Amino acid sequence: MCGSCPCQHAPSVTPDGPTRRCVLATWAVRLLKLPVRAYRLLWSPWVGQACRFQPTCSSYAIEALERHGPLCGTWLTLRRLMRCHPWGGAGYDPVPPPPAPRLPRKTPE
Numbered sequence: 001m002c003g004s005c006p007c008q009h010a011p012s013v014t015p016d017g018p019t020r021r022c023v024l025a026t027w028a029v030r031l032l033k034l035p036v037r038a039y040r041l042l043w044s045p046w047v048g049q050a051c052r053f054q055p056t057c058s059s060y061a062i063e064a065l066e067r068h069g070p071l072c073g074t075w076l077t078l079r080r081l082m083r084c085h086p087w088g089g090a091g092y093d094p095v096p097p098p099p100a101p102r103l104p105r106k107t108p109e
Helices: 020-047 057-083
Strands: none
Touching: 020 057
C-alpha cells in the first residue's frame, strides 16, 4: 500500500514482457481518461478557468491515472474532487509519487 491510496502496487512487467494485468490496466486507464478529456473539451470552456488548485483537477486526474494506474488513480482523483469546494483548501497540490518498489524479503536459512 502506498499510503495515499487503498490498493497494492505490484510489478506489472516481467522479464518476458508486460503481463496481462498490465495490458488490462493500460486499457482501463485509457478508458478512464476519456471522460476527463471530454470535460476539458466540452465543458471546461463554458465553466471558465477558476480552479482552486494547481495543477487543475483535470490535469491532476490524468496524471494520477498515468502514474498510479486505474484503481489508485481513480481513488486519488475522487479525493481531490472532494476537496474542491468553497471551504476546502487551495494552492499547489501535486499528485503524490508512486511508492518505491518493494524488495523481496530474504528468508532466514
